[in-house]
Amino acid sequence: MSLGASALLAAWEDGTTQHPVQRGLTLLAAAWPELPEAVLSQMSIGQRDAALLTLREQLFGPRLAGLAACPDCREQLDIAFQVDDIRAPLPPADAAAELTPLTHLVLHLAAGAYEVQYRLPTSADLLAVAAAGDAAAARQALLRRCVLALHQDGVDAAETALADLPDFVAQAVAAQMEAADPQGNVQLALDCPACGHHWLQAFDILTYLWREIDDWAQRTLHEVHLLATAYGWSEQAILALSARRRHIYLEMVQG
Ligand SMILES: [Zn+2]
Known part of the structure; x- marks a missing residue:
């Protein structure tokens, strides 16, 4: 599975007007184009989420981070965890x-x-x-x-x-x-450092990943705009650059 910038941007564009569940399928179809749509849509929700975690790791790395609010005292917590921390073991039948x-x-x-x-x-x-x-x-x-x-x-x-x-x-x-199907229902065990309250917070990889992809897409389109303006390159040529090369050119453009 390898999803390039151009294919991810196309999936993002399709997904912006879709129901969240359809977005999940759009992302999986872009990441695993060899799998028929019928296979993707018949995966259990846990299997879908396991695949989305794999995709997330490939796109943005294994570390996840976010904010949570203590339900007791409203303290804001920075939370961070690894993809592997929330991977449920596969059911034995399909290990x-x-x-x-x-x-x-x-x-x-x-x-x-x-x-x-x-x-x-x-x-x-x-x-x-x-x-x-x-x-x-x-x-x-x-x-x-x-x-x-x-x-x-x-x-x-x-x-x-x-x-x-x-x-x-x-x-x-x-x-x-x-x-x-435990992967479809991930609960983070959180402790509030301010009041000691302990609670379980649901974590939905689809919502999380879509927000990241949305941010990435806005950023990437802005970068395309800057590089196209500076060098006259096509969108396709700019998206074909590795993220590292794009970043170096952007630094030169922005001086
Ligand atoms: Zn608290």
């Missing part, structure tokens, strides 16, 4: 193949009188339910897509019971989905 769809796995859950067979949600699922309205409707629509079979007291209940699935069953499925 050898990071990009093989996990979503062919059929998972089972027994809760009360219910037995549920389901698969993990994918980007395609999240896109399909994105228009569902509120969060509760989206959760219900996601469950409908991912539940493969439902039995109540041993009787097939997929048609009748899915709509009125008790909350405790729906929540058990959601919890087990997260546990089965």
